[in-house]
Amino acid sequence: MIIPKIPRLSPEQLDEIIRIVEPFGCRIQPIIGDVRNIYAIVGDERDELMINRIEGLPYVERVEKMQSPFKLMDRRSSLASNHIKVGSVTLGQELLIIAGQCTIDPKNPNYFYETAHAVKEAGANALRGGVWKPRTNPYTFQGDSKSLDILMEAHRRTGLPVDAEVMDEHQLHLALDAGVHMLQVGARNSLNYSLLRAIGAAIATRPATNVLLKRGLHMGTLNEFISAAEYIAAFGNPNILLCPRGTAPALDGYRNHPDESITPLLKEKTWAPVVVDPSHSVGKADYVPACALAAIAYGADGLCIEAHVSPAQGIGDDPKQALTPDILASTIKQARHLWASRRAATAKMDTAKNKT
Numbered sequence: 001m002i003i004p005k006i007p008r009l010s011p012e013q014l015d016e017i018i019r020i021v022e023p024f025g026c027r028i029q030p031i032i033g034d035v036r037n038i039y040a041i042v043g044d045e046r047d048e049l050m051i052n053r054i055e056g057l058p059y060v061e062r063v064e065k066m067q068s069p070f071k072l073m074d075r076r077s078s079l080a081s082n083h084i085k086v087g088s089v090t091l092g093q094e095l096l097i098i099a100g101q102c103t104i105d106p107k108n109p110n111y112f113y114e115t116a117h118a119v120k121e122a123g124a125n126a127l128r129g130g131v132w133k134p135r136t137n138p139y140t141f142q143g144d145s146k147s148l149d150i151l152m153e154a155h156r157r158t159g160l161p162v163d164a165e166v167m168d169e170h171q172l173h174l175a176l177d178a179g180v181h182m183l184q185v186g187a188r189n190s191l192n193y194s195l196l197r198a199i200g201a202a203i204a205t206r207p208a209t210n211v212l213l214k215r216g217l218h219m220g221t222l223n224e225f226i227s228a229a230e231y232i233a234a235f236g237n238p239n240i241l242l243c244p245r246g247t248a249p250a251l252d253g254y255r256n257h258p259d260e261s262i263t264p265l266l267k268e269k270t271w272a273p274v275v276v277d278p279s280h281s282v283g284k285a286d287y288v289p290a291c292a293l294a295a296i297a298y299g300a301d302g303l304c305i306e307a308h309v310s311p312a313q314g315i316g317d318d319p320k321q322a323l324t325p326d327i328l329a330s331t332i333k334q335a336r337h338l339w340a341s342r343r344a345a346t347a348k349m350d351t352a353k354n355k356t
């Protein structure tokens with residue numbers, strides 16, 4: 001829909017717009033109002049170049065697109081009935097809990113093995129462990145490929161599927177070759193379109209591999225977030241979980257600005273499950289449980305929580321934000337309880353809506 005700056009376009013201006021849209025297979029339908037006209041674009045209006053050319057005209061205020069820019073991840077797409085599985089959990093049918101260390105310490109693998117057993121005991125369904133780390137400070141520990149063996153050994157010992165962040169194609173292929181079940185795209189890389197494309201291509205023929213796609217560090221639009229998922233899905237594997245993890249600038253006192261409240265908005269636009277990361281949202285262990293429960297109340301399908309058997313001995317974010325196993329266990333218990341009552345309440349409301 002073209003919204004002009006002026007009440008009505010002159011015949012010459014209308015003609016100029018028609019000449020822009022015709023090569024893209026579209027036509028213009030004026031909608032005549034008493035005070036002003038607006039102009040509908042009839043046809044596939046998703047071509048960015050066409051929209052940019054119209055928005056570049058000095059007498060056009062803006063173009064409002066009626067079609068979604070993401071074909072596959074759109075809630076109305078035929079993929080909406082796609083059920084994503086992580087290990088034994090089908091998203092939407094059971095709350096998914098991913099938990100584990102921010103960073104695996106290659107010098108002290110036993111901590112990770114103990115954490116892996118502890119998170120399983122606490123009720124987690126999947127194990128996270130940072131092998132390669134995106135660190136703001138270039139002089140801090142950047143991760144180590146050796147940790148990949150530790151991650152896979154923890155998988156063998158516990159049976160939990162494992163999640164690890166990859167930041168480039170080399171790491172992507174190492175992780176896939178090792179058998180990592182869930183590839184994490186971090187907040188610093190979720191708009192790295194070459195990486196998203198590489199991941200999409202690499203997992204196209206691996207339907208059991210999932211992607212945990214974090215929301216960009218700097219508050220981006222929801223369309224930007226969902227479109228990043230579309231980049232991966234376009235290659236054929238749409239098993240992507242959207243992960244709000246707090247955005248910058250931070251809310252005073254927290255590590256980031258918690259953004260679990262975007263979940264209902266995401267769900268209006270996309271069928272993709274939402275797995276909130278409360279750990280990076282708030283950045284301090286004391287605040288994590290409340291943020292986790294708020295996320296469930298807002299409609300999250302899962303949580304990704306940093307946990308460590310002995311946070312003080314951890315590296316990376318663990319000393320600050322990892323939950324101890326007992327706090328993790330009580331958070332998971334409360335989260336599952338809340339998830340079940342939210343689900344029951346939603347089903348009741350849906351039945352009532354359908355009756356009216």
Ligand code: PEP
Pocket residue numbers: 102130134185186187188214245280317
């Ligand atoms: C992490 O999960 O440890 C991490 C670095 O996350 P993010 O990309 O959200 O900062």
Ligand code: MN
Pocket residue numbers: 102103280306316317
């Ligand atoms: Mn971390």
